[in-house]
Amino acid sequence: MSSLAVSDQPRVATTTIIQPAWVRIVHWINAVAMILMIMSGWQIYNASPLFDFRFSGNITLGGWLGGALLWHFAAMWLLMVNGLVYLTLGFATGRFAKKLLPISPAGVIADARAALTGKLSHDDLSRYNYVQKLLYAGIIVVGVVIVLSGLSIWKPVQLQYLTALFGGYDVARYVHFICMASIVAFLVVHVALALLVPKSLRAMIIGR
C-alpha cells in the first residue's frame, strides 16, 4: 500500500491494513447488489403483498413488476457470485475463524452492556468486539438463507427439495421476506455505527 500518507503518530505503522483489499472490494460490490436486490424486491412484493402494507414507489426499483423482476434477476448474479467469492476467501484466508470466532454469550452480553453505557473501546479496529462478531456472523447466515429461500421461490419445481426444506413455496416467501427485514435492520445499525465511528468507514474505503 502507499506510504505517502503522513502520520503524526509514528508508533502506528502506515502500512497497517485493517481491511484487506479483497474485503473492501466484495464489501462495496455487496452493498450495491444488496441495495438493488432490496429495492427491486420491494417492488416485486407490492405485486402480491404478504402483509397489509405496500412499499412506497419512491423507494422501489423497476417502475413496475416486470422491470423489478429484471433488476432482481440481474442483481442476483452479482450478489451470488460476489457472495461466493466472499465465503470462499473468508474461509480460505482464515479471516472468518480469526475475526468472528469464538463468540461467547457472556462476551456478547458484556460488550453489549459496555456499548450501551458508552464504554466500548474502538481503539483497535482490526479486532471485533463480541457484539460485532455476533452480528457479522449472523448476517452471513442470513445472507445464505436469503439466497437459498430466493432460489426456492424462483425454482420450486427444479429445486423442489430445497423448497420443501423451507416448508413449501408459500412459506419460503415469508422466510425470504423476514431475511430481507433482518438485513434492512442490520443495515440501519451498521450504517449508523459506521457514521458514529468514521475511521471504521475510512478503513473500509482505503484499508487503513
Added chain:
Amino acid sequence: MGRLRSLLIPGVDKRLLVRDAGNLMPDPTRRRFIAGGASLGALTLLTGCDVSDSFSAEAMLKKVSKFNDAVQAAIFNPYALAPTYPESAITKPFPFNAYYDLDDAPEIDGKEWKFEVRGLVDNKKSWTLEELYKLPQVKQVTRHICVEGWSAIGSWTGTRLSDFLKLVGADTRAKYCWFQCADSDGYNSPLDMATALHPQTQMTFKFADEILPRAYGYPMKIRVPTKLGFKNPKYVISMEVTNDYKGGYWEDQGYNSFSGS
C-alpha cells in the same frame, strides 16, 4: 376476490412500454449509488454484452434476462415432475387472474371453436372440441404460481401435449410451440419444446372435473406446471410449431421469456 382484483396488473400497451423503459432506470438520487457503474459493468461482462455504446440499464437488463433464459433451459430437467397434491389441498375458490375483468374474458361457443395447428407438423388439420375430447386424458393436482408471487393449487384434466404433438406429427426438434388465444388484443405465448414435451404439460379441458369454465380458459388452456402462470395460456385457438421466436404478450413487455418454475 376483491383483494385479487387489486392485484391485477393493468394491461400495458407499447406506448406505456416506452415510459416503463424509462422507469427501469433509477432516478438520479438513486443513480448515485451505482454511479461508478463498476458492478453493473461486471454484470455485463458476465453476459458478454457490448457496452461500447452509451450505457443503457434497460439494454443490459434485457441481455441478462436472455442469459437467464439460457440458464433456465440448461437446468430444466425434463424428468423432474412438479409436486402433486391431494384433492383436499385444492384452493377454493381458485383465483381468476388476467389483465382484464372476468366480464371481459373471451366468451367462446364450443361448437364453433376450432383449434388450428400450424407450422412444422405433418397434419395441419384443425380440431373441433368434440374431436379433442376423444383423446386420452389425465388429471393433475398441481400448484399454479403467478409471476406476482401468489400461488394456488388446482385440478386440471386434459391431454398430454406431448401425445398430441406425436399425433399430429410435429417436428419435436423445433424450438417452440407458439400459442395464440382468443383474447381481444391477441394474447400469445411461446413455449420451448423441452417444456412442451414435459409429461405434465397438458391441453386442459376440465378444471376440478368439470368442463373448463370461462374464467379458467374455456374451451382449452395449456397447463404448464413447470412455468409461471402467464406461460399457461387460456382460450387457446391455435398452436404453431416453429423455430422462430415470435414473442408473447407479457414476454414482449419484459417478463422473462422462459419463466420456469
